[in-house]
Amino acid sequence: MKIEYCKDSKTALRIMTEHLTQLMQEKGLEPFNLALSGGETAKQMFSLWVEEYRDKIDWNALRFFWVDERCVPASDSDSNYGQANRLLFKPLHIPEEHIHRIKGEKEPGAEAMRYSWEVKEYLPLFNLMPTFDCIILGIGNDAHTASIFPNTMELLSDSRSYTVSQHPASHQFRITMTGTLILNNSPLLIPVFGEDKKAVIEHLADRFSPSNDTPAAYILSHAVDATVYTTE
Template sequence: MTNERRVLVHKNKQALAGSVAARFLTNMVDVLHEQDEAHVVLTGGSVGIAVLKAINESAARDTIDWSRVNFWWGDERWVPRADRERNEVQAREALLDHVDVPQTNIHSFGASDDHVDADIDTDALDVAAARYTAELLAHAPRGEQYPRFDVTFLGVGPDGHVASLFPHRSGIREREASVVTVRDSPKPPADRLSLTRPVLNSSNRVWLVLAGSDKASALGLALAGASRDEVPAAGIKGRYRTVFFVDSDAAAQVPESLIAPAY
């Protein structure tokens, strides 16, 4: 299988979410036919959650053996466990609470109100990063640092950020760590946890899902070869395939040669 990078344009956000949901369900059937379990990285944001809702509402939802699917997150906001700002809370409401996925398959980041038994000089956010790093390692093939992800969902911010890897911040340049802490984020809340670029790029398929005219410039720059420091989305590429699922507004600055027919 060769690495492909393409853009699929849909007429609006609803069509976009439905198309991505259908493709995901088809992909999971294929993956689970070929291997014992799947690993999926989820994203937050309005479009990312709309995709999860569309998966839940699909007539094909129960064709998947959800007990064999593991869910991870690309990033998380450092807020209390039950806070609706958490990507985990939104994902559970949209999909995870409606399918038969074991709780042990839901690998959520730590929360600000978790009990931390650590030295007084150890920051709780650092402890949470270390714990998620250990969780990734525990599910990794021997000799590797993280699981072999089958699909990684990502949103793209108007500034081109992905997960919580922001322009001109050290996170996008990290090469060794699997998880980084983010403090003083340019987008609230200030504190966050995020997977790093090497982890995101280890996925077989990276699906970047975005909608709205405010994303057009970032998408255009990412596809035009901007540096990953300027536009973090430009540095994201799956092992086999990278697809930008977008609506017509977000596609305003995409070169025609990169646009493929919608699924």
């Protein structure tokens, strides 16, 4: 794991985006399979991409997937897909066939299974599981990542690709990528900003241990290629 310290969040997102474009160039002409997260940092990222990278990235080469999704309709303000659609896909005229969304309005268990099959059919396999060309993760104040929370640590080693989780405070159901899929040989790019995240960042440099047993620490301790982008 590497931690890139930058002067501000916009600079950090630029450096992360340059890393993403490098990965795209290394892959070449094939479609590039990217898994997105939602949240406030994602909003900043989408806005930056539209403002500064409209003509610098081959958007037609990208195929978009999701790390996790809240179990709400796409029209709901909580929907990660809805957020990306408003801020990124529509402004950049991304074709619908390039977007593989989790249908948060469907029954969670059935949708987690359906999406697992969609991802498995579309992506190349590594260790008999799908593998993404890049995964952009977020980290919460409680050091959760994807929708794997400190009280659902078993999802870190779940053998499925996607499953159902539940937010410990709101009890909202979510569909989430498991730790097994996150760690299946994909480069991880992780932007983490905000004063409320500084304590989380301090602990990320420590390896996963009984005193640092959070989902984020586990993922970063086991990832083959993970870079955190944050502010000084």
